[in-house]
Amino acid sequence: MAEPGDRPPGREAVVDLLGLLALGELLAFERMAVDARLSPDLTRRARMSEAAVGEIRNYRLLADRLEALGADPAEAMTPFMEAFRAYDASTAPRDFLEALVKVYVGDAVGDDFFRHVAAELDDDDRALIERVLETGSAAEFAAAEIRAAVEDDPQAAGRLSLWARRLVGEAINRAQGVAAANERLTGLISGGGGSVDELLRRLTRAHQERMKAVGLNN
Amino acid sequence: MAEPGDRPPGREAVVDLLGLLALGELLAFERMAVDARLSPDLTRRARMSEAAVGEIRNYRLLADRLEALGADPAEAMTPFMEAFRAYDASTAPRDFLEALVKVYVGDAVGDDFFRHVAAELDDDDRALIERVLETGSAAEFAAAEIRAAVEDDPQAAGRLSLWARRLVGEAINRAQGVAAANERLTGLISGGGGSVDELLRRLTRAHQERMKAVGLNN
Numbered sequence: 001m002a003e004p005g006d007r008p009p010g011r012e013a014v015v016d017l018l019g020l021l022a023l024g025e026l027l028a029f030e031r032m033a034v035d036a037r038l039s040p041d042l043t044r045r046a047r048m049s050e051a052a053v054g055e056i057r058n059y060r061l062l063a064d065r066l067e068a069l070g071a072d073p074a075e076a077m078t079p080f081m082e083a084f085r086a087y088d089a090s091t092a093p094r095d096f097l098e099a100l101v102k103v104y105v106g107d108a109v110g111d112d113f114f115r116h117v118a119a120e121l122d123d124d125d126r127a128l129i130e131r132v133l134e135t136g137s138a139a140e141f142a143a144a145e146i147r148a149a150v151e152d153d154p155q156a157a158g159r160l161s162l163w164a165r166r167l168v169g170e171a172i173n174r175a176q177g178v179a180a181a182n183e184r185l186t187g188l189i190s191g192g193g194g195s196v197d198e199l200l201r202r203l204t205r206a207h208q209e210r211m212k213a214v215g216l217n218n
Numbered sequence: 219m220a221e222p223g224d225r226p227p228g229r230e231a232v233v234d235l236l237g238l239l240a241l242g243e244l245l246a247f248e249r250m251a252v253d254a255r256l257s258p259d260l261t262r263r264a265r266m267s268e269a270a271v272g273e274i275r276n277y278r279l280l281a282d283r284l285e286a287l288g289a290d291p292a293e294a295m296t297p298f299m300e301a302f303r304a305y306d307a308s309t310a311p312r313d314f315l316e317a318l319v320k321v322y323v324g325d326a327v328g329d330d331f332f333r334h335v336a337a338e339l340d341d342d343d344r345a346l347i348e349r350v351l352e353t354g355s356a357a358e359f360a361a362a363e364i365r366a367a368v369e370d371d372p373q374a375a376g377r378l379s380l381w382a383r384r385l386v387g388e389a390i391n392r393a394q395g396v397a398a399a400n401e402r403l404t405g406l407i408s409g410g411g412g413s414v415d416e417l418l419r420r421l422t423r424a425h426q427e428r429m430k431a432v433g434l435n436n
Binding site for chain 1: 237241244251252254255259263264267276278290291295296299322324339
């Protein structure tokens with residue numbers, strides 16, 4: 001299925017990939033604005049909303065690129081709606097800290113995935129992904145808040161670590177479902193030679209390092 | 219209570235006013251991101267979210283000004299939380315068109331109110347309000363969508379007109395409550411000589427003109 005790594009992936013596979021990434025950014029934006037309401041005070045509520053703006057800016061970059069490729073962004077995103085819906089339905093945060101961990105995990109794993117796939121793309125698309133990666137305020141905001149909360153209340157670390165593991169487990173489940181249903185996309189992602197499962201293992205290891213950085217265990 | 223119009227209003231009254239406006243922008247942002255989920259397709263869903271960004275940018279302008287005045291934005295906003303909460307609780311849209319009418323009415327009445335109070339402020343604050351008024355994408359997006367929907371389905375006009383009247387009625391109720399509870403703010407708003415009730419009548423008339431502009435009745 002995978003094409004040799006030295007040939008640029010087909011247009012359809014790139015449209016699939018950009019559709020997946022665009023939907024991820026759009027829904028991350030919405031999720032943060034919705035979950036901002038869980039915050040214990042107006043200061044954090046506003047900061048969460050402000051941090052969400054980077055995600056919708058990234059959505060616009062990806063949607064513009066889809067249009068430049070002659071694709072309709074909504075059409076390119078639609079095949080992945082169900083996977084995201086299922087992920088969100090099984091990972092509704094119960095409080096603001098859980099919402100922050102969800103932002104942190106999602107943003108960080110997302111960025112790792114962006115970095116991985118960028119290597120498979122041609123120059124224009126790689127440059128686009130690099131621009132998307134430059135906007136990092138959501139994960140930074142979430143990381144600072146989680147670190148402070150765990151310092152204040154070390155007992156929170158256990159509960160939040162468990163929650164982060166559950167988020168990653170659910171995300172991997174959904175990612176495997178998406179990969180199984182979309183041969184073209186799988187071909188692109190594993191174009192470098194590795195399998196999708198190998199990629200997921202790599203993302204999980206990087207995630208474990210990042211958990212330590214905010215005072216959580218894995 | 220009202221001070222003579224040729225003396226700049228006291229710092230506390232300006233902090234109250236900026237707090238009210240900042241909270242209005244912050245909650246308008248959240249509301250649009252939340253209500254985007256009511257949209258019938260991903261294209262409109264994304265556009266609604268993108269149109270919301272102007273509101274959070276305005277929030278930041280107002281919050282920065284509050285900080286420059288030595289005030290804490292969250293503290294300045296808190297007294298108005300209950301009025302907005304009550305307004306939203308009594309005006310939850312049942313579908314995407316109702317959500318759009320709520321955006322349109324809220325943004326337009328909000329802008330009229332901004333214009334009115336700007337006249338009472340000193341140069342710096344007036345310049346700030348003018349910058350806030352420059353960002354108008356939310357109302358424009360909503361107006362275009364409502365106009366197209368009413369052209370497509372003329373029967374929708376009656377239902378949406380009724381809904382718009384209800385929104386304005388609820389907003390006036392809440393505004394009267396806020397005015398009655400805050401003498402300082404009332405003094406500033408009616409500083410030009412008119413009463414708060416006169417202002418509300420003026421806002422209502424301007425609103426009726428705007429309803430016609432999108433094909434709704436009043």
